[in-house]
Amino acid sequence: MSKGILYDATLCIGCKLCEKGCAERNGLPYDDDIAAEQKQSAHKLTVVLTRNDKFMRRLCMNCQDPSCASVCPVGALRKTSEGPVTYDASRCMGCRYCMVACPFSVPKYEWDKPLPLVRKCDMCYDRVARGLQTACAEACPTGATKFGIRDDLVSEAKERIAKSPEAYLNHIFGLNEVGGTSVLLLSSIPFGEFGYGNDLSGEALPLLTYRVLSHIPDLVTIGGVALGGLWWLTNRKDEVARHEAEERRKSPVGANEYAKT
Amino acid sequence: MQRPKITFWRAVLVLILLSGAYATIVRFAGGLGASTNLSDAFPWGLWVGFDVMCGVMLAAGGFTLTAAVYILNLREFKPIIRPTVLTAFLGYLLVCVALLFDLGRGYRIWHPLVMWNPRSVMFEVAWCVTLYSTVLSLEFSSVLFERFRFPKLLRLQKMIVIPLVIAGVMLSTLHQSSLGSLYLIVPNKLHALWYTPLLPVLFFLSALCVGLAMTIFESSMSARHFGKQLELPLLRQLGRALLVALGVYTVVRFQDLLHRGAWHLLQWRSPETPLFVLEMLLCSFAPICLLLIPKVRRNADGLYLSSVLCLLGFVTNRLNIAITGMERSAGQQYFPKWTEISITLAIIASGFLVFALAVRYLPIFEKVASHQAVAEPETAAGELPELSHVQS
Numbered sequence: 001m002s003k004g005i006l007y008d009a010t011l012c013i014g015c016k017l018c019e020k021g022c023a024e025r026n027g028l029p030y031d032d033d034i035a036a037e038q039k040q041s042a043h044k045l046t047v048v049l050t051r052n053d054k055f056m057r058r059l060c061m062n063c064q065d066p067s068c069a070s071v072c073p074v075g076a077l078r079k080t081s082e083g084p085v086t087y088d089a090s091r092c093m094g095c096r097y098c099m100v101a102c103p104f105s106v107p108k109y110e111w112d113k114p115l116p117l118v119r120k121c122d123m124c125y126d127r128v129a130r131g132l133q134t135a136c137a138e139a140c141p142t143g144a145t146k147f148g149i150r151d152d153l154v155s156e157a158k159e160r161i162a163k164s165p166e167a168y169l170n171h172i173f174g175l176n177e178v179g180g181t182s183v184l185l186l187s188s189i190p191f192g193e194f195g196y197g198n199d200l201s202g203e204a205l206p207l208l209t210y211r212v213l214s215h216i217p218d219l220v221t222i223g224g225v226a227l228g229g230l231w232w233l234t235n236r237k238d239e240v241a242r243h244e245a246e247e248r249r250k251s252p253v254g255a256n257e258y259a260k261t
Numbered sequence: 262m263q264r265p266k267i268t269f270w271r272a273v274l275v276l277i278l279l280s281g282a283y284a285t286i287v288r289f290a291g292g293l294g295a296s297t298n299l300s301d302a303f304p305w306g307l308w309v310g311f312d313v314m315c316g317v318m319l320a321a322g323g324f325t326l327t328a329a330v331y332i333l334n335l336r337e338f339k340p341i342i343r344p345t346v347l348t349a350f351l352g353y354l355l356v357c358v359a360l361l362f363d364l365g366r367g368y369r370i371w372h373p374l375v376m377w378n379p380r381s382v383m384f385e386v387a388w389c390v391t392l393y394s395t396v397l398s399l400e401f402s403s404v405l406f407e408r409f410r411f412p413k414l415l416r417l418q419k420m421i422v423i424p425l426v427i428a429g430v431m432l433s434t435l436h437q438s439s440l441g442s443l444y445l446i447v448p449n450k451l452h453a454l455w456y457t458p459l460l461p462v463l464f465f466l467s468a469l470c471v472g473l474a475m476t477i478f479e480s481s482m483s484a485r486h487f488g489k490q491l492e493l494p495l496l497r498q499l500g501r502a503l504l505v506a507l508g509v510y511t512v513v514r515f516q517d518l519l520h521r522g523a524w525h526l527l528q529w530r531s532p533e534t535p536l537f538v539l540e541m542l543l544c545s546f547a548p549i550c551l552l553l554i555p556k557v558r559r560n561a562d563g564l565y566l567s568s569v570l571c572l573l574g575f576v577t578n579r580l581n582i583a584i585t586g587m588e589r590s591a592g593q594q595y596f597p598k599w600t601e602i603s604i605t606l607a608i609i610a611s612g613f614l615v616f617a618l619a620v621r622y623l624p625i626f627e628k629v630a631s632h633q634a635v636a637e638p639e640t641a642a643g644e645l646p647e648l649s650h651v652q653s
Contacts, residue, residue, distance in 0.1 A: 041301060073381045073386075074369075074372040074373050074376040074378065074384075091369075091372060092366065093367075093369035094365020094369070095364055096365070097383050097443070100304055100305055103449055105301070108301045110365075111293055112295075114290065114291070205446050206380065208448065208458075209380075209382050212382075212461055213379075213442070223430075227328075227427045227430055228427055230332050230333065231334075231423060
């Protein structure tokens, strides 16, 4: 069963223990200065954003049909059956198309390193594969970040909204956005406040390019035949002329007749 | 050995190459952060927008002209096949050089050839560009075979030239349009003045226009610097073809804006508007209006001006898509750092340098007057039209 994370902003107290747990699991430094940073970066894969007294996490959404995995020319990014979208650093050549393509602008780059890599949350794939929960969910003291089977989390999110409709927006972010994501968000204020796009389609974005790419084999065969044929047509004239010249050389009489006509 | 004279342009060339060399050190010692204004919010800049996107586009003369000469059998254009193929070949080489700068780990540039992801447009572009560079080098090889006297190889090359050209046209069609398809996956990031499902079609049509404009432009340039050029009637023919191609492009572009209802986005105060207008003026209105005037269309300078405007217009178009159109969603402006500009200039300069050297030491321009090269079918007996001109 595909796993997922449900983050309920109404339960979040902004303690940032998820940030700390994430940093530890990924071998990244974490101190007060980094805790104060309000944006994701190569050294901060998840961030708890604050707007007045409201909180919202940002992390890789681990899309069901991820743009990053679709655009990566070397297949470094991959959607696993367990849910996490993983990154194989040994394949990455650093084209940064994943960063351009991601609808949530999640992948970040190690700009300061001479030999940089992409960094992003991979939903603790190693832990999830061993049957453990993600580091952020384990660190969360209030249950705001909950790890589980995605389908179960969807039902739970619906129940929470149904139980107290006044506390939530009637919107599970990630249920349908870009074809659905493994990370689901609940909030009491619009997601746009925290930079989550409100113009995202319910369709997986990779379809947009796949629709075009899938025509390529047809195009190549049609084009090859058409161009070859065109060459044959336009160059036949010369071939005929060459043939006639040869005929003339062989039988001067015939050539004279040809000349008369 | 004669000492080269110091001229203004040679001095400029040396300065550009020296500053490029310094910028290269900064790039590889300090990384992308030290050498570019790229950031997590703006991961693609000048090197992708200009060096790669425009570089590939400006090399479109190669497939346009080889198709005209070999497939459509328009032999009168044969005299400029070699310089055009050389420019295309150099263009692609320089695109690869630029990629080595832009890729975070350039030494892995070959990875897409072994680590496949056929769902990726970038994967397809990587393969097409690799294959097409190979095709161009084989197309160009006749020049080397001729220069260094390998008649057997030359004959072999002639035998495969038609399949080569067909492969070249197909590969170009694919990757020229695919550079547009790269942006299909960012409907929420690229400004709607430029984002359209027709991006691949528009990229291909504009590559055709640029291919024609580049051929006019190159001919005029080589007239100036090497005293070789196409005869005026041929230039005029190219000019007419360019007019038609630009017309088709403009109609498709406007239909697309109309159908998507994107006109209302042209607001007076929006920062995208002036750049969009500039682009449309340069790549459509100005050259079309100019070429519609018979006096301009028949005059070598008029044709030169029209082609230059058209080229500038499509460069603006690519930069608008890669940079301007992405700024709003990124929430920040991007302007290249000096190192980015310096390396770009150095790459262009080395292109000019290699071209000049090739013209000097290789049989690039035909030795026979071009009107003789328009061979009668009889004189061309037993010989396919080729990328070589041994008969001279």
